[in-house]
Amino acid sequence: xxxxxxxxxxxxxxxxxxxxxxxxxxxxxxxxxxxxxxxxxxxxxxxxxxxxxxxxxxxxxxxxxxxxxxxxxxxxxxxxxxxxxxxxxxxxxxxxxxxxxxxxxxxxxxxxxxxxxxxxxxxxxxxxxxxxxxxxxxxxxxxxxxxxxxxxxxxxxxxxxxxxxxxxxxxxxxxxxxxxxxx
Numbered sequence: 001x002x003x004x005x006x007x008x009x010x011x012x013x014x015x016x017x018x019x020x021x022x023x024x025x026x027x028x029x030x031x032x033x034x035x036x037x038x039x040x041x042x043x044x045x046x047x048x049x050x051x052x053x054x055x056x057x058x059x060x061x062x063x064x065x066x067x068x069x070x071x072x073x074x075x076x077x078x079x080x081x082x083x084x085x086x087x088x089x090x091x092x093x094x095x096x097x098x099x100x101x102x103x104x105x106x107x108x109x110x111x112x113x114x115x116x117x118x119x120x121x122x123x124x125x126x127x128x129x130x131x132x133x134x135x136x137x138x139x140x141x142x143x144x145x146x147x148x149x150x151x152x153x154x155x156x157x158x159x160x161x162x163x164x165x166x167x168x169x170x171x172x173x174x175x176x177x178x179x180x181x182x183x
Contacts, residue, residue, distance in 0.1 A: 016081065018074040026138040031071035033131040034154075038064040040124040048117035050171050053164055056095055060157065063088055067150045071135065074144040084149040092156040099160075099167045109179040114169035121165035128158040 011024075038061050045057050066083040069076075076082040112122030132154040139146040166176060 016069065016073040017079040026134070026141050027071060027074070030131065030134040030138045031068040033127065033134045034064055034068045034071060037124055037127040037131055038068070040120065040127055044117055044120040044124060047120055048115065048168060048172075050117070050168060052099070052171075053117075053168065056164070059091075060160075063153070067153060070147070070150055071138070074142075076147065082147060082149075084147075084153050086149075089149070089152050089156050092153070092160050096156075096160050096163050099163045103163070103166055103170055106176075110166075110176040111179055112165070113177045114165065114174045115172045118165040118168040118172070118174070121161050121168060125158050125161035125165065128154055128161055132158065 041057050041061050041064070045054055045061075063084070066081075066088075069081040070084060073079050073081045112125075113119060132151060135146070135151045135154060139148075139151065169176060
């Protein structure tokens with residue numbers, strides 16, 4: 001199988017179990033942003049070996065493929081791609097609680113900074129928030145119903161990525177950088 005098909009040369013792509021759509025279609029924007037997030041998490045993994053984070057990041061990367069598959073499918077329940085559910089969302093919440101138990105409680109806003117890994121996790125968090133907005137845009141514009149679970153997953157994941165960035169700094173002995181207003 002060749003990697004190139006030439007079928008997208010005029011700006012269209014095929015959806016799983018669905019029609020061809022323009023590459024700037026809300027569905028493509030949504031799962032494309034999830035793909036960008038996944039690649040950024042791969043970059044974060046390459047920047048540090050924190051035993052508590054790497055297996056978690058690998059699992060999240062796999063789950064993001066599931067989110068992307070669902071978003072790439074106009075009728076995911078009919079095609080077996082409606083894979084995201086309460087179990088995955090609960091796992092993210094448990095992961096937040098576990099990592100936060102090792103961190104000082106936040107008393108003020110912090111800047112997205114620190115080690116290379118922490119900073120990359122902060123970038124991933126902002127991409128995750130954009131993916132969440134893209135999924136919401138898809139939910140509002142799609143004639144096919146879009147399940148709420150991918151949106152909930154991304155919302156919880158952005159919280160986890162914030163905590164993971166703080167955790168990466170903590171494990172490296174770096175303190176959070178507090179935000180200070182400059183008047």
